[in-house]
């Protein structure tokens with residue numbers, strides 16, 4: 001049986017760097033049931049033995065306020081489902097900032113597990129002339145302390161040895177921890193006894209450490225979790241709290257005890273220069289968070305990031321599209337015509353392409369985010385933008401995910417991992433798809449260039465430009481109240497503290513950055529990709545079947561007639577192409593999608609749509625850009641048309657409704673655009689929401705609320721503009 | 731009574747009692763904003779909020795509404 005060691009530390013202490021250094025390439029990520037944090041494990045080889053390392057999310061304290069934070073406590077207590085009980089704890093601390101880092105260590109001390117402390121960033125501490133006496137520290141803390149520099153890997157072998165030794169020994173070195181006021185110690189013991197006596201009602205034993213946190217954390221997650229099965233717990237524990245601190249702050253008692261302990265240890269083991277010198281990091285911050293300079297640099301960085309995902313990814317995506325397309329053609333040429341060919345080319349290869357095409361944007365954005373995070377700029381970006389987002393109940397950390405979503409919601413949603421608060425993170429994920437992404441642009445381009453006159457208004461504004469701007473604004477205008485309402489209802493809670501450490505700037509390490517990017521890309525392909533692929537195949541089937549033989553036969557007959565009629569060369573090819581296009585249109589009309597379109601016609605009538613637009617909208621639920629090819633097919637132009645296609649534009653001007661009126665006019669075009677602006681027609685986005693929230697409920701909710709808003713908004717737009725007489729503008 | 735949010739960039743002070751008893755209160759304490767600790771205000775964000783302080787030797791950003799919970803000794 002391998003020993004298991006939990007790795008834990010404050011955010012930004014270099015835990016990821018150290019974890020990679022200890023485990024090499026042998027680590028993997030998975031998830032814990034019901035929460036949004038990843039489960040990261042790796043194997044460490046030392047002296048021929050293997051030790052399993054579990055990387056816990058970075059945290060400042062064990063006072064859990066959400067299920068995500070509770071994971072750490074549950075793993076330490078050995079009560080996390082699917083996780084081995086741990087044999088020892090490896091605490092990673094930042095040597096340049098011992099005071100705050102030791103707060104968590106003081107909590108870990110109380111778990112009665114063997115403890116090793118990795119004193120990281122010793123290079124920086126040396127530079128700042130912070131002298132740490134590891135021996136004294138070790139004695140005071142009752143734990144092995146090893147000086148390391150995770151970045152240069154100095155001290156790593158020694159650390160490995162120490163971990164192995166401690167995990168084997170199972171020695172906890174007695175209790176070295178803060179001392180608490182007597183009434184607290186007494187009441188915790190009494191509470192533990194009482195919870196033990198009520199074990200049957202609670203349904204399980206409550207360990208001492210959990211009872212301790214239950215008492216101290218009013219409204220904490222432990223209390224909420226126990227109250228689910230045993231509602232009386234709140235009243236019960238409140239009596240204990242009142243005996244410890246009548247109306248006073250329990251948190252203050254805890255913090256005071258811990259910091260007293262910390263001050264004593266630091267006084268004994270650490271010597272620092274008396275005056276704080278201005279570090280390079282401080283000087284950089286003088287520019288990067290400066291009122292004017294900082295804002296300019298921020299806008300420049302955001303412009304580059306946005307430009308990169310919006311346009312630099314384009315050629316790569318086209319390349320992937322084209323390669324997949326020619327591969328499909330090549331395979332298609334080798335298969336006999338019929339269902340199998342269609343399934344392989346349009347279903348399977350098309351589905352794989354639908355996954356891979358997102359990779360350039362994901363890789364580019366993740367590259368920027370990992371870089372900005374690794375060097376410490378991410379926290380500054382949040383600092384600069386916080387006020388703007390705090391108006392709708394979010395924090396500055398939501399800015400980059402939101403901005404990125406204008407290029408594509410998928411990397412944007414993946415970027416929410418940098419948001420510390422769970423409710424903020426989920427709110428951001430839920431509104432990110434409202435930002436107009438680049439896949440909506442072809443739809444806007446087609447409809448605007450076809451129906452909106454290129455008039456100049458107010459002297460200098462182009463009407464087409466105004467409509468495009470309005471579509472982009474629509475998403476933001478809806479996102480603000482939605483975020484605000486979500487934070488007041490479904491994701492209600494106290495305003496989360498916006499206490500954000502601004503870490504020292506560091507030169508980014510390419511190794512770590514590239515590994516993160518690779519990991520995220522791979523995860524997208526494996527986890528979200530399978531769902532996207534499955535959806536693509538289902539959609540193919542809905543558009544293909546039943547594929548009635550009678551239709552095929554009818555068009556075969558037409559083809560035979562043309563071939564016999566004596567036309568030659570280009571003319572023949574063109575005539576045959578027309579028949580093929582008409583056949584595709586007839587099949588689509590008869591397909592399940594076509595039937596759904598006809599069935600929902602009454603529902604989309606108020607939007608000014610007929611069954612063909614309804615069907616095209618339904619067919620583009622998995623991926624909105626599909627609408628153009630679908631319109632091309634249904635209007636017998638073939639599926640290869642794009643938003644620049646003149647024949648498609650012409651057709652849109654002339655197609656008629658069943659009653660003979662024109663199908664498309666300005667109100668219809670506007671209502672389609674608004675629908676596309678607000679609807680979540682993207683299976684990949686939903687798959688990524690499922691992946692990031694680790695739940696099916698959130699993607700279902702996103703889909704439902706966005707579809708509802710989109711429907712209502714486009715109905716309003718149509719009904720209002722048609723009454724304004726815009727339907728008659730040519 | 732003076733509170734942390736009233737300080738200007740460059741000002742230093744010593745933390746007194748913390749008001750309230752919620753998540754913000756607890757988080758402030760955990761992050762080292764505790765009675766007797768020295769704080770120095772470094773700057774305000776360009777939009778006027780949040781503020782950046784040095785406490786326990788590191789840089790911390792917090793909103794003015796949160797700083798208002800921190801009274802000064």
Ligand SMILES: Nc1nc2c(ncn2[C@@H]2O[C@H](COP(=O)(O)OP(=O)(O)OP(=O)(O)O)[C@@H](O)[C@H]2O)c(=O)[nH]1
Nearest residue numbers: 011012013014015016017058121149150151374506
């Ligand atoms: N100078 C120096 N920098 C280090 C050392 N270890 C890590 N770093 C840097 O510190 C920064 C943060 O490192 P990470 O490994 O991402 O830290 P983390 O604790 O995993 O951070 P989170 O992912 O935010 O929890 C990176 O820029 C690292 O390059 C070290 O020993 N010395």
